[in-house]
Amino acid sequence: MSRTYLIPLATALLLMSSFILPVHAESTNWRYLVKTYPLMGNDPALTQAMNKLGAEGWELVNCTEGEAEITCIFKRREKE
Numbered sequence: 411m412s413r414t415y416l417i418p419l420a421t422a423l424l425l426m427s428s429f430i431l432p433v434h435a436e437s438t439n440w441r442y443l444v445k446t447y448p449l450m451g452n453d454p455a456l457t458q459a460m461n462k463l464g465a466e467g468w469e470l471v472n473c474t475e476g477e478a479e480i481t482c483i484f485k486r487r488e489k490e
Contacts, residue, residue, distance in 0.1 A: 439488040443468060446481045456480075
């Protein structure tokens, strides 16, 4: 492909991306929640707790496992 076609192609791709990308992405405000759960081999209880938070709109972002506990970070969009 010759160089004379690259600039118009790049310009067209940039213009198209402005229509595809969501406009509100830059203005989203998030709330965060940090929860620590004991690790006692009780997977159904942990699953139930996570499902309850999911039903409330919380999205799991990350978990870190400690000695006998797991700390999870959740986020959800802040209501306007």
